[in-house]
Amino acid sequence: MPKWKVVVSDWEYQDLRYEEKVLDHEQIELIPAQCKTEEEVIRACREADGILNQYAPISGKVIRELQRCRVIVRYGVGVNTIDLDAATERGICVANVPDYCVDEVSDHTLALILDKARKISLADACVKQGKWDFKVTQPVYRLQNRTLGLVGFGKIPQRLAEKVKPLGLRVIAYDPYVPEPVAEALGVALVSLEEVCRRSDFVSVHAPLTAETKGLIGREQLRQMKKEAYLINTSRGPVVDENALIEALREGSLAGAALDVAGEEPIRPDHPFLSMKSVTLTPHMAWYSEESAEEMRSKAAHGVADVLLKGEYPKYLVNRKVKERVKLKPNALAY
Template identity: 55%
Template sequence: MAKYKVVVTDSEYTSFEPEKDVFSDLDVELVFEQCRTEEEVIEKCRDADALLNQYAPLGTKVIEALDNCKVIARYGVGFNTVDVAKANEKGIVVSNVTDYCLDEVADHAMALLLASARKTVLLNQNVKAGEWDFNAAAPMYRLRGSTLGLIGFGNIPQNLTKKAQAFGLRVIAFDPFVPEEMAGELGVELLELNEVCRESDYISVHLPLNARTEKIISKDQFAAMKETACIINTARGPIIDEQALIDALRKKEIAGAALDVLEKEPVEKNNPLLTMDQVILNPHAAFYSVEAEQELKRKSAQNIADVLNGFFPKYLVNREVEDRLSLETKY
């Protein structure tokens, strides 16, 4: 019998070679599940020493039921699937990977911005439907000289800033946790949220999802935007009040949206966004590249291996447990 049981609570992956390679020097039984509910997680993971988690909910009930768990490792940057406060109470380490897809998400946001500006998706659909007419994309405005507003100014939007500036875009941002000096070094002016909404031609969302940021983009923000503005979201769907977005699009308060994430995923068949030509929808794909996926899987597994070997992981979410656990600092 293996010394440790590591359970993958759920995943969309077809290969787990990076995880197996990381765990090769440990006496680990690696178990693969596809849990969709808290009840399923409790049933399958109650005796696990560690969890690798993608989307399965790890709320209060789940964490209370984890009798042996030492570490929960998220496949991703966000950790909104995990009740971190309850993990703190039980002395369970929570980890993520903050730096595996910086270029991928920034590139995807830029691609959605360009597709919105040049209306390439609409034109492609029209040509394939037999319509050969560039006027179908009218009005179309020059990109150079436009303003990109960033909601959040962490690693990914800072990466995006350099790409956008190369296209001649002025970049402004809202982020109350970023010093003006640091933003200024990148040529970015920090403004209040509604000021960014008023001044921007394109708005790109890059916030983590938490109680403060859920539906932070809602009626007031859409009302402040230009009628020609387009909003882009490669972060988390619930950051935008989706019904308020739908209403703003219907009333033509804004010109369009390009969304890689939605409030409910996969998209529901009756979602009005599916019928709107001015909306581009992607299936939560911004993070993906072959290289990024391999890096994510390796680093997520290494977070677990570190804890099982007696160390705090490099990507520690809940530093509140540092004083409670007898783990050593490695990084």
């Protein structure tokens, strides 16, 4: 009996032990690859039945060359590496892992908020340069009764809202897709994007990267923010217009930023952010803990197994319209 071929298009882990554990089946052949370009993905995945994908481009061009593919699962939440319309047209299920790092990212975001509020990174750098003087951090404001504005109000920012409430922060959010009762249950007011920018002392970005959200935080939004406000981004770099942010920081119309993501990763050595004292940077690590990494990789592999071994739609199906083109069994654990 022919084996299902499952190709890992690319990965940045030490091994594939979690994927191998889930897909350890006589009907599956797991094939590792390290693709960076469309051409490399086509060569590696042309005859794949399933694909596990991290950063390699699964574009329309790639998808049109796939001869047998039935499922593509993206490590993580965002699916911006995959042309969803092209996959749907070909009857390919696309899945992700939307719930593996809710605590990690909300914790990391909170850490960045506290870093900017108390100016920890700035103070640390000054002390190490021989400046033992709290005045280098002035002004610092009390956190209680200040406002956190959330751009996007999915699972991660909802968890963040729960975590900051005991600190005395007021929380408002912009998300046109979240029902008001969901926000009200957490004591969060849903408002316009303009109001989030205008009222907030910290604006934290949690929107996925789509055609709709690319550049969502641009010049207009940054100009609406308070001069003493901070921008936090732990979602995707291109959701924020980097040139507009650099301009705002240089003009002093914004107090600073804390960024776990960049428009281009890794960030280039001559990027202006690297020389800005008002910017705190981390290397796209908000998602990471040992536990979250195992959970993400195992759940991604289960998404492939759902389709190939069980004949079910994957639990975390993203392109739901594919059900009009391919008939599989319902997944009892569907997200």
